[in-house]
Amino acid sequence: MPLTPEQIAEIEAQRANPRPTLRAVSEGMEAHLYKAHEVLDHGFIRVIDYMGDDAAICQAARVSYGKGTKSVQNDEGLIRYLMRHWHSTPFEMCEIKLHVKLPVFVARQWIRHRTANVNEYSARYSILDREFYIPAPDQLAAQSVVNNQGRGVALEGEEAVRVLEILKSDSNRAYDNYEAMISDEGQAGLARELARMNLPMNIYTQWYWKVDLHNLFHFLRLRADSHAQYEIRVYADAICKVVADWVPAAYGAFEDYRMxxxxxSGKAMDCIRRMLKGEEVTQENSGMSAGEWREFQAELEG
Known part of the structure; x- marks a missing residue:
């Protein structure tokens, strides 16, 4: 179950006690407050708080007060200009705080984005739940033959069944031993901070993650990409839907210019100019390596 009964009760209590505010609000984001969007088998993302909207980005860019006489169309044009020319500071005026429940191995990828504030559930003080990420059968795949950090074709038949059984049995056996080590029945019990070392990487953890919009866009550009690992990409996809409702003009510009x-590269641009002039351009006369040329061709073919 993604949310515990205690978390559900806390959310319902917060939802039942709305408060008026004088600050700028995003109606699209307001609809996401106190809602958990399920991800994977036990995970979720939910918005805890946010600051700013599309107008806040424009306000910062103009260094003005309030909306003034600028139209929505002018605001959208300004946001697209800022995105197009990589003016990042105005986007930093917006922030979001998320509550995320995710497998530990996904968290280890996620934390590499060192431009956020993070507070993680502590297994030194608390006991982790018996919840593990077990991939759906269609996500069990062999090692890619062209990408050393990716997956290839899906496993099938008996091999897929065998792998799933290993994942389930190893996870439960490790948790059984975790419980046995920390138990204080008839023994002193191992400290939680030590017993946690025996838990597998697919156990779920939770954290609060607060980040500004500029750095969030950087995270999404990498993690919502089709080449990102599936297990982190589905979290990024869920966040994309939230951001599209929060700052629709900014997200539209991000989707257009970044995604x-x-x-x-300069060599790629030179090849395009030569192609437009009718010149035949090949990998051999492009000045690119085989890998660069393959990626360039993929961009041209879409």
Whole structure:
């Protein structure tokens, strides 16, 4: 179960006690407050708090007060200009705080984005729940033959069944031993901070993660990409839906220029100019390595 009964009760209590505010609010984001969006088999993301909206980005860019006489169309044009020219500071005026429940191995990838404030559930003080990420059968795949850090074709038949059984049995056996070590019935019991070392990487942890919009966009550009690992990508996809409701103009510009755009090298631009002139360009006369040329071709073909 993604949310515990205690967490559900806390959310319901908060939802039942709304308060008026004088600060700017995003109606799209307000709809996400106190809602948990389920991810994977036991995980979720939920918005705890946020600051700012599309207007706050424009306000910071203009160094003005209030909305003034600028139209929505002007605001959207300004946001697209800022995104197009990599002016990041105005986007830092917006922040979001998320409560995330995720497998430990996903958290280890996630924490590499060192531009956020994080407070994680502590297994030194508390006992972790018996909840493990077990992949769906269609996510069990062999090692990729072209990417050393990716997966290839899906496992099938008896091999897939065998792998799933190993994952389930190893997870439960490790947790059984964890419980046995920390138990104080008839023994002193091992300290929780030591017993946790025996738990597998697919056990779930939780944290609060607070980040500004500029750095969130950087996270999403990498982790919502089709090449990102599936288990972190589904979290990024869930966050994308929230951000699209929170700051629709900014997210639209991000989707267009960052997710839908391409970052081309000088050699790639030179090849495009030559192609437009009718010149035949090949990998051999492009000045690119085989890998660069393959990626360049993929961008051109979409």
């Amino acid at each position: 839908g755009g391409a970052n081309l």
